Each structure stands twice: as C-alpha cells, then as structure tokens.
Amino acid sequence: MELHDVWFVLIAVLWTGYFFLEGFDFGVGILTKLLARDRLEKRVLINTVGPVWDGNEVWLLTAGGATFAAFPEWYATLFSGFYLPLLVILVCLIVRGVAFEYRAKRPEENWQRNWETAIFWTSLVPAFLWGVAFGNIVHGVKIDRNFEYVGTFWNLLNPYALLGGLVTLTLFTFHGTVFTALKTVGDIRVRARKLATKIGVLTAVLAVVFLLWTQIDSGDGKSLVALVVAAAALLAALGANLRGREGWAFALSGVTIVAAVAMLFLSLFPNVMPSSLNGDWSLTVTNASSSPYTLKIMTWLAAIATPLVLLYQGWTYWVFRKRIGTQHIAAEAAH
C-alpha cells in the first residue's frame, strides 16, 4: 500500500469520524422540533450535545485540512466545484455554532426561540447536503481535462444525490434519536425510543435503496461486504432499540454510519472524484495527491496526533456520561 492509498483511507476515517460524531448532534438538533414537547425539553436535548458538539465539528475541519494537504487537486476541485452547496453548509455551521453558544445568554423568549429555530434548520440542512455532496462525489460529476468542475449548480441536484441527501438526513436523525435515548432520563427518553423505531424503518428503506444503487453503479466485492454490514447493523440497531438496549442501539447505529461511509469510499477507490465526461479526466489517488515527502510528514502527524485526539475526546464523553433530564436544567438559565 502506497502512501497516497494510506491517505485515502485516512481521509475516509476523518469523514467517518465526522459523520459518526456530528451525525448525532445534527440529529439532536433536528429532534428539537421532532421530539421536544416544550422549551424545557428542547434545552435537555441541546444540553446532551452541549459540551461535545464543537469537538465533533473539528473532524470536518481536519478532513478539510487533510484533504488540502494530502490531495490538493481533490480539495481544489471539490470545493470550487460544489461552491454554492458548500456556501450553504458554511453559513449553517456558522449560525449553528453561534446559536448553541448564545441561545441561553439572554432571557428574552423571542431571542431564545429564534436561536432554537436556527438550531433546527442549521442541523437539518447540512445533514441533508452532506449526503448530496457525497452522492455526487461517488456518482461522478462533470470534470474537464484540467480537473475543473464544468457542471452547473442544478446538475448537483440529480436523483441519486438527492436520495443520498435523504439517507444522511434520516440516518443522522436516527443516530441522534438513539443517542437521545441513551443520554436522557424521564419521559423524553421513552418517547425517543418510540420515535427511533419509526425513523429507523424509514432510514432502512432509503439506505438500502441508495446503497444498492451505489453497488450496482460502481461497487465491487468489498463494497458489497460493507453494504451487508451497514444493512445488518441498522436492522440490529432497530432491534436493540426495540428491546430497550440503548447502548447497543447507539453503537450499532454508529456501525451503520461507519459501514455506509466505508462503502462509499470503497466504491470510489482508486478515484477520489470520478469525471462523468471522460474516465481519463477523473481525479484519482495518484493524480490528485501530494508529493511522497509531504505525505510522509502527514502520516507521522496522523500516527501521533489521531490516537491522542481519540483519547482525550473519549475522556470528554466519559466526564459528561451522566444522563440528563428536565430536572437537571436550572430554571434560571445559568449563564
């Protein structure tokens, strides 16, 4: 395995980490409208991810930075090509971060309601758009001989990619719902379990169609294995949720995300962004990558820093391991 292959795997790992972690905090954001009965319950939901959402989001920044360093051509084509959707995602992430931090900083109801609405939409829109983006990456887009994206904005909204968007949206919502069942106590926990079943079934239907489509389109033996794992894990997560095994349900919905992302990357390899115009114009791990020297330095960095990150981020989850319910939210917003 050459270094650029290693980095293909590492980029996949970073995106997997991002979708696994921010996946459930997007889901929790969406649940503020889907599950919470009143504003106190919204606060319970928001506070389940309060201490961790920011650390989760860094996985995206790292995926971005690492793509820049390891595959500059991929970084350049992807972000200049998917310009407007990325702009929407960035705006959402900006507003979302501010919404989390500022919502409780003023007592006025209007102020808080506005930020709550913002949290819902800025969680929902990126959860959908990331799926659209990956759908397009895997499916291939119009890339010319100079690696420039020459399609339009509307080309990005094709049926396959839109289905991908629905899959990430529902999958993240499901992931967030089982996370909520695991992290809360009281009535909301019971309702989260019930809702998880409904969303889980919907996710399963959409995900199986999307992944099968991917498999037929560009899959191989390995991606088929990943597909089977993803589907099995999703069904097992549903089963665990039904039996009230919340820890298992969350772990398994996590496995679903890992396997689904793995499948997308497996069907992508050795391309990183296939061209739909001409196979010779596709960006691949070889023609898009950095020099071996840079990749070597980056590998050292990843080898040392990633385990450390996992260690202290894991520790954070352990520190905030207690379930929370409405009784844990101080009546007077402590700010």
Next chain:
Amino acid sequence: MYLALAPETLARWQFGITTVYHFLFVPLTISLAALTAGLQTAWVRTEKEKYLRATKFWGKLFLINIAMGVVTGIVQEFQFGMNWSDYSRFVGDIFGAPLAFEALIAFFFESTFIGLWIFGWDKLPKKIHLACIWMVSIGTILSAYFILAANSWMQHPVGYKIDKAKGRAELTDFLAVLTQNTTVAQVFHTLSASFLTGGAFMIGIAAFHLFRKKHISVMKTSLRLGLVTVVIAGLLTAISGDTLGKVMFKQQPMKMAAAEALWDGQDSAPFSIFAYGDVSKGHNTVELSVPGLLSFLADGNFNSHVPGINDTNKAEQQKYGAGDYRPIIPVTFWAFRWMIGFGMASFGVGLAGLWLTRKKFMLPQHLRVGEDEVPNLVLFKNKALSPKLGRLYWLAAIWTLGFPLIANSWGWIFTEMGRQPWVVYGVLKTSAAVSPGVSQTEILISMITFTVLYAVLAVVEVKLLVKYVKAGPPELTEDDLNPPTKIGGETRDADKPMAFSY
C-alpha cells in the same frame, strides 16, 4: 467585464472581509484564554474570591468572543478551495500541511477542552478544570503558530522546489517552513500584538467600571493585569515589529519602500510621521519626517541605502519579466502608520496608567487607597490629577479597548496588500491563483452572504458583550466555592441541576 467586478477583485475583497473580520476575534481569543487561565490559577492558588469572580467575568466575555472566532474560522479552512482553487493546486503540497497540523493538533485541543471548561465547573476537580483552560490557551497559541508558518511561506517561500511537469510547488524541507526567520518573527509579532489587544480590552472594561466606582475589587485587579499586560506586550510588539521589518526589508524590499511611499531610493532615508498630499503621485505637500529613521527600521543603520519603489519595480521587472510590481501605495503607506499609531497609542495609555495608578512607589501615604477603593491618579508626587484630567484619563483608558483591534486589522492589510501583485512572493501571482471555474455571480453571492451575515452577527455579538460587561462580575454561589473532588461530579444528589447549561 468591469475590473471592479472581476473574479480576482471579488475574491480578494471576500478574502479581505472574512479574514479581517475573523482576526478581530483571534487575538482576543489568544490573549483572553491565557489571561483567564492566569486569573483562575490565582484563584486555585490563593483561594481569594475576587480571582474566581474575575475568572468568571472575563471567562464569560472570552466565551462570547471565541464562539465568533471559531465559526468564522470554518470559512477560512474552505475558502482557499472555493475561491482560490488554482492557488490550492499550486501550493497545496506545502501550504496544506500546516493547515492540517493546525486542525489536528490545535483545533481539537481548543474545541474539546473548551467544552470541558464551559460545562466542567461541577464535573471536574478544581485543578483538572484549571488545566482545561490552559489546554485551550495552548491550543490557541499552537493554532496561531501553524497558520502563521503557512502565511510566512507566502511572504517568503522556503523549503520547496517547483515541479514543472506537475505545474506546482512541492515541499522539500518542512522544518524550514516551520522555523524560517519570517515565521519566527511573525509569530512573535502576532502573539505579542494579541496580548496587547487582550490587555487593552481588560483596561477598557475595568476602567469603565472603576470610572463609575463599581465592582472595585475585581476591576482593580483586572485593571492592573491589563496594564501590566499592555506594557509588556506593547514593548514586545515594538521589538518584534522592528525585527519583522528588518526581515521584510531583506525579503520583500518593495513592501518596505511602499510602507514609506519612498519612490526613489536614497541613503539615510527618512520616515514620515505624518504626510498630507497625494502619496500616489510620489510626493507630499506637508510632511513631518524623521531623517534616517526608515534606514534604521530597514537595516539597523541610520545611513543605509533604502531602494525606492521605482528602483525595486525595475529590479523585479528584470527578474520576473514585464509587469507592474507595485502594490497600492496609499494603502500600504497609511496602513503602516495606522498599525503603528493605534498600537503605540494603546501602549502609551497602558504605560501612563501603570504610573498613574501605582500603589506605593513614590506615592505619599495620603494618596494611597485601600483594597475596595478606586485608585487615585497621581502624576507628580503630592497631588492627584484634577477631576477633569482624571476623567480624561479614564475615558482614554476606556477607548483604548478598540485601538489594538484597529492596529491589528491594518497590520494585516499592510502585509497582505504590500505583497501584491504576488500571492506567494516571487512565485505565484494573485491573478493566477483564483478559481477559474467559479463565476462572477457565485463569488458575488458568497461575498454578499458573508458580509451580511457577519454584519448581523457583529451587532448581536457586541450587544451581548455590552450586556455582560455592564452586568459586571457575578456573585459566587455555594457550589462555585465548593467544586467537586472527583471526575464526573458528585453523585449524592442525582437530580441536582447542572452548574452550567446552554
């Protein structure tokens, strides 16, 4: 296509707007993290309540600020790819690495430990909680280091070779990128300017309260911390600025000439403190200048020869081919002065304050004050300043809050615009760096979106800051004074509300 709306122009405006805006929050984040950590350390060591109240007060303002710093930083990570794809393709092999280092080392540090700090008051033992804010502080400084190493490479590319076949620059010596003198000087200068900014922020807000005789004990401590920080950081900023100037003179002679609007080279070149006239025409109608100072700033010798804009332009034409290698002179000329002027004004206010509010040194007994009194402002031995002059000082102290923010912005505008027409000096021109596939409309949409969004958020943020500044330091609760002794918090009362919740 109108030049004003050319993609290159728009992309530059967008980069300028988003980056200057981002950098309003960065220096405050860097310095307030460390200063808050310092205050919390004082609390842990002395158990004096005023330190904990100060920690909570400044910590709150720090959090309001860092939230904006973090979210506006997301754009920075992606806009190279969006608007500057040819730049990204050309330099990604080199420029991407420090960015990845920044994300994987610094951002994770900051973002993970800030969560622990915000929510950890009732979850972590005192010392571990304190360690978290120090980790945040280390994260902010590492972040600055890596991104400045990347920027320094644009100012003075080292440790690379050009691969003609691939049409890109490739890294050959990463250590050179991380340790070259431009990087060292820029890091030194930016960090000291950051502390100047945070110190002035503290002075301004503490003066606001002391002027009204409110929250005296906490604010007196804060004022003192702010004053000391500003004086030390101000000195270091000047020293590092001087170093950076000399490095720049060797590496980018055009920028030095443009800083002074020195059209024709001369020995013992003067530095004008003030000029009025059209600098773009190459002469001033009114000018107040110090002879030889520019030569000293550039080379450490009052008699040295400093090449002018015209000479340098000719030299670069010979080296790089026909073209205009001059930046926009009025911008560089005034930006350079505003940077120094506002920065040093803040330093002056700090120095004056440190003297005026001294506790004992050369201060007669009757002018000394107790712990809970506003200090007298004493210029000479025996008498406090008249109320009028005293008021003037407090007002200056309040206003100084904004000075370094202005200085920082102009500093970046100077160094980035002074490098034009290059994006990577001597290697890649800005005009060759933009995304060829991105349309004028797309850039316009994103530029307008970011500008409007940032403007709205600025209003929200400033209002929130004002609210919390006015509220003053919080009263402490029983829980504040009795932090948990084990990780995860006490388990006695399972239904106890969290100390902090969103």
